[in-house]
Amino acid sequence: MLELASxxxxxxxxxxxxxxxxAGSVVLPPAPDHRIVVHASIATWTTCRDTGTRHLRRNxxxxxxxxxxxxxxDAAAACESLEVRLSPSLLEHVxxxxxxxxxxxxxEMRHVMRDDRIVHLVNALDADNRAGxxxxxxxxxxxxxxxxxxxxxxxxxxAKLRRGLSPAQLQRLFDFIDAHLDQPLTIEVLARExxxxxxxxxxxxxxxxxxxxxxxxxxxxVDRARFMLLESxxxxxxxxxxxxxxxxxxxxxWMRRELGYTPRDLS
Numbered sequence: 710m711l712e713l714a715s716x717x718x719x720x721x722x723x724x725x726x727x728x729x730x731x732a733g734s735v736v737l738p739p740a741p742d743h744r745i746v747v748h749a750s751i752a753t754w755t756t757c758r759d760t761g762t763r764h765l766r767r768n769x770x771x772x773x774x775x776x777x778x779x780x781x782x783d784a785a786a787a788c789e790s791l792e793v794r795l796s797p798s799l800l801e802h803v804x805x806x807x808x809x810x811x812x813x814x815x816x817e818m819r820h821v822m823r824d825d826r827i828v829h830l831v832n833a834l835d836a837d838n839r840a841g842x843x844x845x846x847x848x849x850x851x852x853x854x855x856x857x858x859x860x861x862x863x864x865x866x867x868a869k870l871r872r873g874l875s876p877a878q879l880q881r882l883f884d885f886i887d888a889h890l891d892q893p894l895t896i897e898v899l900a901r902e903x904x905x906x907x908x909x910x911x912x913x914x915x916x917x918x919x920x921x922x923x924x925x926x927x928x929x930x931v932d933r934a935r936f937m938l939l940e941s942x943x944x945x946x947x948x949x950x951x952x953x954x955x956x957x958x959x960x961x962x963w964m965r966r967e968l969g970y971t972p973r974d975l976s
Contacts, residue, residue: 723853737780742794750788773819803857823877
């Protein structure tokens with residue numbers, strides 16, 4: 710680490726800012742630095758300004774906003790975040806020292822990703838900042854180097870080579886499906902939410918859960934329809950649409966397939 714630091718371009722003191730975000734639009738305007746934004750509140754429902762998808766943003770979830778790009782989301786409630794800025798020159802220099810190719814010297818936009826190492830480094834910087842910067846510039850620069858090294862390893866190319874889906878990816882996918890059962894859930898939408906290619910998601914979801922994505926979605930729709938038929942006063946047609954089925958007969962078909970009976974048998 711010290712040998713690497715001695716060969717780096719001069720660095721400004723790395724700092725972390727704690728942001729208090731009110732409910733509504735949280736906008737991160739374009740900036741000359743890369744930004745690492747870590748959610749520092751209880752779970753908060755947000756809508757991504759870039760993709761339009763809804764996320765349950767948990768403590769420790771990370772957004773990566775590359776230099777020159779705008780980030781942000783619409784928050785359902787007030788929340789806090791920790792924001793760290795890294796200069797592009799630092800990231801490029803660390804990538805050079807690590808022997809990475811040019812494709813791995815930049816960053817791509819990331820939404821609500823999980824990485825415990827990044828969160829640990831950001832929290833360490835925040836703790837030092839709240840203590841009055843006792844670690845000094847060498848400490849903050851060391852954290853900057855560690856963050857740059859970690860981000861360099863998160864290139865799009867390397868992400869595609871990872872095997873399987875992480876527990877965090879699966880849980881985020883499950884939460885997203887449950888929150889959007891009344892909407893079209895195409896493989897493209899689900900792959901974007903999971904941060905994987907369509908083919909990668911299809912293959913590894915089946916390997917890791919024992920069922921296809923389509924089967925899983927339809928089973929969740931059947932589960933919700935059964936609950937609503939027993940507990941709500943809506944008509945079967947209304948419930949079918951609320952659960953994402955094309956029509957009442959479509960719901961009945963899948964209920965018979967999954968449960969062995971139809972909505973009529975519940976009345």
